[in-house]
Amino acid sequence: MKTTGCIHDGWLVLSADKSKVDTDYFYHLLGSDFIYRKFVGLAAGAVVKNLNTDLVKSVTVPLPPINEQRRIASILDKADELRQKRQQAIEKLDQLLQATFIDMFGDPVSNPKGWEKETIGNLATFITSGSRGWAQYYTDSGSKFIRIQNLVKGDLDMSDCAYVNAPDSAEARRTLVQPGDVLLSITADLGRTAIVPDDIGLAHINQHIAILRLSGVNPA
Numbered sequence: 001m002k003t004t005g006c007i008h009d010g011w012l013v014l015s016a017d018k019s020k021v022d023t024d025y026f027y028h029l030l031g032s033d034f035i036y037r038k039f040v041g042l043a044a045g046a047v048v049k050n051l052n053t054d055l056v057k058s059v060t061v062p063l064p065p066i067n068e069q070r071r072i073a074s075i076l077d078k079a080d081e082l083r084q085k086r087q088q089a090i091e092k093l094d095q096l097l098q099a100t101f102i103d104m105f106g107d108p109v110s111n112p113k114g115w116e117k118e119t120i121g122n123l124a125t126f127i128t129s130g131s132r133g134w135a136q137y138y139t140d141s142g143s144k145f146i147r148i149q150n151l152v153k154g155d156l157d158m159s160d161c162a163y164v165n166a167p168d169s170a171e172a173r174r175t176l177v178q179p180g181d182v183l184l185s186i187t188a189d190l191g192r193t194a195i196v197p198d199d200i201g202l203a204h205i206n207q208h209i210a211i212l213r214l215s216g217v218n219p220a
Helices: 023-030 033-042 053-057 066-105 170-174
Strands: 124-129 143-146 162-164 182-185 193-195 203-205 209-214
Touching: 023 066, 033 053, 203 209
Parallel strands: 143 203
Antiparallel strands: 124 209, 143 162, 182 193, 182 209
16 A cells, blocks of 8 residues: 555454565455355344454465465556556546537536426336345345446446345345346445446346436436
């Protein structure tokens, strides 16, 4: 992080034993979805999930030879650099999109073109928030589990995909997405959106996302 500071009790510091593990490899490993699922499975708490030093110490991780670790870390560093460049390009395109929207439709707040207005509730046939407490259902295959990080600039990006073995319940049926649904983040990074594609298959939303199923309105 190239800085100094202190942590509060919501964090753990893990310092790599450099005789056994490359620090960059360690960083990428701990940030992987594979380790995330292990941590979720161990975390205690019904609502707020918590880890502690002993739980983290108990996790078994893949440990290739140190030279292979460095090679893997180098590849992942380059991939992350490309991801950051892609993100910067997306942000510039988003700025262009916003400017084009204003040019075509005017400021939606002042509504200089006098467009008709309607509430979202009257445009939607179905609105629901996501599932809660599904950490116990995480698996390596099954139904896709759409999380807030999958909503990227209007698109549904499932490259970082989690899976759940969805229960046979009313909540599972309620949170099952359909092609054309508009997804909206309702916590944390508020206001992210994405449209569910036709090839989504079985997929559910988590508690940070809402489904808006529209009628008579182009979801795009």
